[in-house]
Amino acid sequence: MPNRSVAPEATAVARPNLPQPKEIMLGNIPLTVVNLGLQPLVLFEIAVPVGRWEEPSPGLAFYLFKMLTEGTKSKSSEQIAEAFDFFGSHLEVIPTLDGVSIKLYTLNKFFPALLELLVEMLTESVFPEGEFNTLKQIRIEQVRQQHAKNNAFANLKFREMLFGKEHPYGLLMDVEMVEKVTYQDLLHFKNALLTAPRLFISGLVTDEEIGAIEQFFGNVAFHASQPVNNHPLETTRYLEVTREDSTQASIRLGKVMIDRTHPDIHLLKITNELLGGFFGSRLMKNIREKKGLTYGIHSSLVHLQNASYWTISSEILREKTELAHQEILKEISRLKSETPTAEEFKMVVNYMKGKFLNSFDSPFSSHEMIKGLKQAGLTEQYFYNFLDTLDTVQPENLCEMATQYFGEDDLIFLKVV
Incomplete structure (x- = not known):
């Protein structure tokens, strides 16, 4: 039995063998494969470079990608939610300053079916106006709460001081900005969904998963991201x-x-x-x-x-x-x-x-x-x-x-x- 009253002896950390990702090009779309793990589970991520630098109005990328789950030409939002739930899978859509991450967690055996659904959401979303208005009200409340809490507001205000009010990283979203975004703005921006992404997959990755990605993403007409303008810093001390x-x-x-x-x-x-x-x-x-x-x-x-x-x-x-x-x-x-x-x-x-x-x-x-x-x-x-x-x-x-x-x-x- 080990002596629990004595701390384990500390040893020097040896140089580790870190994961070695594999790079595959699907046309002009890079796929990074991190093949690790023993359980038949994968994380597939679509990293789309559409954020503050690319959106014509503040917050448009948030609405555009958050509405992916609100319905396609052949499926309602309820049917999409039921499909992910039926397969015991989980979908996350995470907008950031620099882009949007779409993450799919699923068992390997359901991966092809869910990948097909994911491509349908990217290419055939219909953006119901009622759901947009609901999401807009949710976003307004989120912004109000951020401004009401000192710590959250300080983080946003500090970035404004670092970069400037007009800089993509410094722009401080307020309720007025959120209210100005219209449904027509969203429709005019919808092609950004097909901005060429980076793809990542990790877990127990086999040739079947890679083949499914090639099958469903190889025929999507992605377009190159737009060059971004330089923004000078306007620092407040x-x-x-x-x-x-x-x-x-x-x-x-x-x-x-x-x-x-x-x-x-x-x-x-x-x-x-x-x-x-x-x-x-x-x-x-x-x-x-x-x-x-x-x-x-x-x-x-x-x-x-x-x-x-x-x-x-x-x-x-x-x-x-x-x-x-x-x-x-x-x-x-x-x-x-x-x-x-x-x-x-x-x-x-x-x-x-x-x-x-x-x-x-x-x-x-x-x-x-x-x-x-x-x-x-x-x-x-x-x-x-x-x-x-x-x-x-x-x-x-x-x-x-x-x-x-x-x-x-x-x-x-x-x-x-």
Whole structure:
């Protein structure tokens, strides 16, 4: 019997054998295959590059793809829902700033039948006007709720400060914008459904699943995505939004940052992790544990398709926001000048190794990691470069990265109280 009173011995993380995706071209449509798992289950994803950059009116991509399940020329919305339910499958439609993900989870034996239905939804949707009006009212309530909650509103407002009010990433949706979108706008935009996507499939993938994809998607007349215009940044350095009924404040700090193709990105990720990326970070120890100003504070690097940014976020007692702001700046300054202790350094490196390996602990989590890689135009070498950096990084490298990238001169600060 193992002795439960003694912690297991820690061992060094060996270089892992990461999943090796297979790339197949279906005409001009790339298919990435992640063949993992023992159960007869697959995740099939259609990643359509139609988002804020491509839509002529704010929110049109949301309506267009959310209405895929509302009926085709031969099937009602009820029949579509019953088909997925009958096969014990699950369909998700997830609009993002950069595009829309359509995810199908199903058993292998039902995959061809559901794939045929999915293609029918893409090519023969009828967009009932009544369902559009219902969806529009739902969207209005969602936007109202986002604006009513300090933390959700702060996230949106902070992006506006980073990129500008007219920038696709900075555009802050409000109720008036939602109400302006018309049914005719939707119909004029419907051809965007057939914008050439990237396809991904993971799980127990056999030649049968790949053959079904070739059969049903090979004959779809997809068209190339439209080139997007460049949008200049219009940054706002400081903003305070006051609300009468707030009991706590949401604060955000950050700036536009280097993207995943930059040679410093892995060192910067480690530096950010030490500052505020996990529960043992310096910000958590100071702002939460020592000062008791918040339940949680977090810093992160956010990578979008056409930009990246760094942010520190927290919900703070309303009367303590200025103290929290100064303590955050103090920790950033300390990171530039104070080399991590051996224990602190070892903890963050080991934590990041473990978290990275956990990201590949199932076929579907591996799917997400590899999808992000492919959409960014990177190869699997990116992952190995990250592991190599974790093995070779020195404590003083983190001070250098903080000095170079976490300067206060262009730091943006938002306070919603």
